[in-house]
Amino acid sequence: xxxxxxxxxxxxxxxxxxxxxxxxxxxxxxxxxxxxxxxxxxxxxxxxxxxxxxxxxxxxxxxxxxxxxxxxxxxxxxxxxxxxxxxxxxxxxxxxxxxxxxxxxxxxxxxxxxxxxxxxxxxxxxxxxxxxxxxxxxxxxxxxxxxxxxxxxxxxxxxxxxxxxxxxxxxxxxxxxxxxxxxxxxxxxxxxxxxxxxxxxxxxxxxxxx
Amino acid sequence: xxxxxxxxxxxxxxxxxxxxxxxxxxxxxxxxxxxxxxxxxxxxxxxxxxxxxxxxxxxxxxxxxxxxxxxxxxxxxxxxxxxxxxxxxxxxxxxxxxxxxxxxxxxxxxxxxxxxxxxxxxxxxxxxxxxxxxxxxxxxxxxxxxxxxxxxxxxxxxxxxxxxxxxxxxxxxxxxxxxxxxxxxxxxxxxxxxxxxxxxxxxxxxxxxx
Numbered sequence: 141x142x143x144x145x146x147x148x149x150x151x152x153x154x155x156x157x158x159x160x161x162x163x164x165x166x167x168x169x170x171x172x173x174x175x176x177x178x179x180x181x182x183x184x185x186x187x188x189x190x191x192x193x194x195x196x197x198x199x200x201x202x203x204x205x206x207x208x209x210x211x212x213x214x215x216x217x218x219x220x221x222x223x224x225x226x227x228x229x230x231x232x233x234x235x236x237x238x239x240x241x242x243x244x245x246x247x248x249x250x251x252x253x254x255x256x257x258x259x260x261x262x263x264x265x266x267x268x269x270x271x272x273x274x275x276x277x278x279x280x281x282x283x284x285x286x287x288x289x290x291x292x293x294x295x296x297x298x299x300x301x302x303x304x305x306x307x308x309x310x311x312x313x314x315x316x317x318x319x320x321x322x323x324x325x326x327x328x329x330x331x332x333x334x335x336x337x338x339x340x341x342x343x344x345x346x347x348x349x350x
Numbered sequence: 351x352x353x354x355x356x357x358x359x360x361x362x363x364x365x366x367x368x369x370x371x372x373x374x375x376x377x378x379x380x381x382x383x384x385x386x387x388x389x390x391x392x393x394x395x396x397x398x399x400x401x402x403x404x405x406x407x408x409x410x411x412x413x414x415x416x417x418x419x420x421x422x423x424x425x426x427x428x429x430x431x432x433x434x435x436x437x438x439x440x441x442x443x444x445x446x447x448x449x450x451x452x453x454x455x456x457x458x459x460x461x462x463x464x465x466x467x468x469x470x471x472x473x474x475x476x477x478x479x480x481x482x483x484x485x486x487x488x489x490x491x492x493x494x495x496x497x498x499x500x501x502x503x504x505x506x507x508x509x510x511x512x513x514x515x516x517x518x519x520x521x522x523x524x525x526x527x528x529x530x531x532x533x534x535x536x537x538x539x540x541x542x543x544x545x546x547x548x549x550x551x552x553x554x555x556x557x558x559x560x
Binding site: 251262270309312322 | 451455456458459460461462463469472473476477480503504507508510511512513514515518519521522523524527528531532534535538541542
């Protein structure tokens with residue numbers, strides 16, 4: 141990485157941390173410059189505006205989300221194992237972010253009634269993630285792990301609710317057991333949609349390594 | 351109501367509307383004075399500080415929530431009918447507030463990491479509501495509508511998630527079907543916990559008007 145790219149990456153890193161604490165709207169070029177011990181014009185040399193910096197922070201956040209949550213889950217077999225991995229890693233990530241604040245959740249409150257490029261970026265990212273969940277659920281139906289009448293969008297609505305409830309109950313209400321409840325909720329929900337026990341022949345592909 | 355009380359109530363009304371739009375943190379004595387066509391000192395005569403006004407807004411919000419959601423539901427019979435009414439009216443209220451913003455949800459994002467009297471007030475209110483839900487669920491177990499092994503706190507965690515997911519998916523994601531999904535989620539969830547079909551004798555009290 142060239143020197144300029146390194147500095148840019150370090151600025152985004154500092155801004156990401158500040159945005160976790162104060163929200164994306166709390167982010168200013170001045171605060172980031174202070175944190176970096178740079179001049180404001182030094183930061184402006186890398187980002188033309190505060191909005192450019194906010195969008196760079198969102199893109200970096202999404203990049204890490206994809207790396208930490210989505211990509212490792214794709215190593216799991218299609219169907220329930222992959223869906224479980226995606227949800228499990230999502231919850232893991234939320235539990236880590238409880239102290240720093242989750243940008244997807246805090247961003248929702250900041251931008252839900254504020255149209256513009258940042259809101260569009262945020263919505264686009266969440267839509268991508270919801271689409272990945274829908275894809276994993278459809279695969280779980282195809283391979284016979286979930287019932288054929290499973291409504292993927294309904295399942296995503298409920299999973300999103302579990303994640304929001306963890307955030308709300310932990311950060312605001314200081315309930316200690318939310319992560320456990322979110323995992324229990326998933327098992328229960330999957331129990332509702334799980335396809336009836338299959339014949340050994342249908343099960344065979346899952347046991348191919350035995 | 352005396353003149354002073356009328357003015358105070360009108361100020362709270364205006365402040366409640368502003369807080370729905372801009373959040374409780376967006377509320378200032380100046381904005382409220384503008385809206386009321388009063389002087390700032392006129393508003394200060396009724397509320398010693400901005401914080402006093404914010405707390406008065408929260409108390410008024412809770413009063414209306416209790417009047418609109420809780421009290422009418424208590425007319426329903428103990429057990430599932432009452433729980434269904436509480437949840438149904440909660441969702442009704444959220445759908446109305448989608449455009450103006452729900453103070454409980456936006457307040458969560460504003461105050462989750464900001465200790466102080468406003469946060470304490472907000473948490474106290476939500477805790478009361480969650481306790482009412484737990485009470486209704488316990489009654490539904492007692493009267494035999496829900497299974498004896500139902501965990502009331504788990505159920506409340508999931509219901510809270512449905513409400514947060516409606517808010518998130520409607521306000522941020524502009525999904526149109528969230529309210530329908532929240533109602534479908536409730537039916538499905540209750541299906542999981544519903545006690546096995548009872549003997550006609552146990553069912554009799556529910557059919558007493560037939």
